[in-house]
Ligand SMILES: Nc1ncnc2c1ncn2[C@@H]1O[C@H](COP(=O)(O)OP(=O)(O)OP(=O)(O)O)[C@@H](O)[C@H]1O
């Protein structure tokens with residue numbers, strides 16, 4: 128009997144035992160798809176978190192410092208950081224206030240007004256798209272200048288050039304000197320994306336020293352951002368800043384806190400490691416359950432198949448023909464199941480990635496193939512197991528199988 | 530040289546245990562090519578056991594079996610498969626059809642293993658089904674057929690490849706006397722065209738159509754009408 132004949136026989140057997148075929152495939156499909164989806168979810172979560180930190184920029188140090196009744200430490204901190212030299216790239220207050228921003232008839236009702244130093248852009252990962260950044264002198268001399276975020280500029284000026292134009296911020300006139308590059312280009316339609324775009328790009332940055340002009344809003348300077356030069360510099364700067372703040376702030380009359388985004392990324396990595404382990408474990412169990420399903424259905428049909436093999440042998444089938452037939456049969460079932468599992472896993476991953484993070488997540492190829500290979504090998508082993516065993520028996524013994 | 534030559538064959542189940550069964554207890558038997566032999570005996574006397582050994586479906590516990598001069602116990606698994614496929618058409622007492630295959634597919638099976646392909650195979654299978662009067666049931670699977678119809682599919686399967694030896698274990702057991710008579714006609718036709726036919730039955734009137742009747746009791750031959758009798 129040739130291989131083509133064995134193939135035809137295998138296909139016939141697959142087609143005429145639909146329940147067995149479907150159940151076996153189901154075990155493989157569930158196992159493969161589950162592994163792909165679960166592991167992809169961890170991957171998606173990790174990259175969405177990393178993307179967030181990347182936007183924030185690496186080597187970012189956040190400082191919280193406040194003293195009741197005392198003057199804020201903005202300028203002391205600025206001078207101290209200047210003294211740190213190459214260790215830090217910039218320092219800025221991270222104070223925020225609300226208020227109406229107007230240009231002629233155009234209005235931004237809910238603009239985020241930030242009060243920063245001339246290093247606000249460096250510290251918060253903005254780059255200048257048009258015009259210039261604020262300068263040391265702007266800050267020192269209380270210049271009423273501002274830099275607009277990309278969305279704020281678009282909303283106020285449409286396509287006109289904002290540079291040099293006068294706008295009013297909380298009733299006070301300011302001159303626009305620059306526009307930032309968009310940090311979260313809006314793709315439209317996605318709520319989270321829109322929110323991010325509004326939060327980070329619908330902004331107006333003014334020198335923090337101008338806070339006194341905005342008398343109608345209460346502004347607290349207690350939050351600062353320091354940008355360090357490198358990850359080693361970050362660690363060193365965190366230590367130095369902490370000891371500097373301990374000399375400035377009496378813990379009984381105020382508080383301070385210094386931590387770096389690097390530390391948070393570390394913590395995040397730890398979290399994803401845990402998550403990977405837990406979900407990986409669940410995926411492993413899914414694969415195992417799928418595998419047991421395959422074994423089960425194959426072993427349940429062993430008696431029936433042993434008899435069939437007895438009949439085939441009695442009619443003159445050689446051991447080799449029988450094993451080849453069963454090998455093809457279980458190979459085809461397992462392979463088709465594996466392919467469907469991969470397609471299903473891919474589909475679910477893509478849909479979930481879109482729904483949860485608006486990201487296009489592709490499951491790892493090696494992992495998907497690994498899970499599929501595992502199921503296929505299992506399917507084949509348990510598919511040819513009865514064949515290998517029964518084809519070695521005397522036909523009468525195989526026919527007597529209970 | 531006899532076609533079938535069996536010397537001191539024993540088939541002992543659970544040997545040495547309390548439940549020991551001597552299904553065959555020292556059988557000596559030779560059958561010539563072209564004979565039409567009936568084996569009779571009561572239930573449990575060892576008829577099927579003997580036939581299974583003769584059909585190369587089982588091996589004796591002790592003893593020798595020469596088929597067309599070659600020692601069956603010396604043959605390899607694939608040589609035995611070849612003999613089962615080409616030399617012997619076996620009709621089982623319990624039909625042994627493959628449940629998932631249609632009547633014609635079951636009949637085609639031995640031809641598949643013989644390497645007969647395509648329309649030739651289909652033609653031979655249809656011819657065999659027509660001989661047992663089942664051309665109308667080609668596409669039915671065994672569970673959609675009566676016991677007698679399944680029996681006839683099993684007969685068609687045994688004769689489709691036109692083997693030299695036909696071994697039939699109670700082929701009329703599930704048939705009414707008319708259909709049973711048709712089956713006996715088929716066996717006689719095959720015998721006349723040169724086949725060696727071995728038939729198990731417990732019905733003396735059916736055994737009467739054979740040239741030779743061997744009677745078994747408790748795994749031993751108790752009588753043998755001898756070769757060349759009748760016809
Ligand atoms: N696998 C086995 N294990 C133990 N005993 C067996 C086995 N197979 C058959 N026997 C015994 O061997 C004896 C002969 O059985 P066999 O099937 O040859 O009888 P038979 O003459 O064909 O009977 P029937 O007319 O009922 O078909 C019986 O007593 C049976 O119980």
Ligand SMILES: [Mg+2]
Pocket residue numbers: 576577578622698
């Ligand atoms: Mg019997």
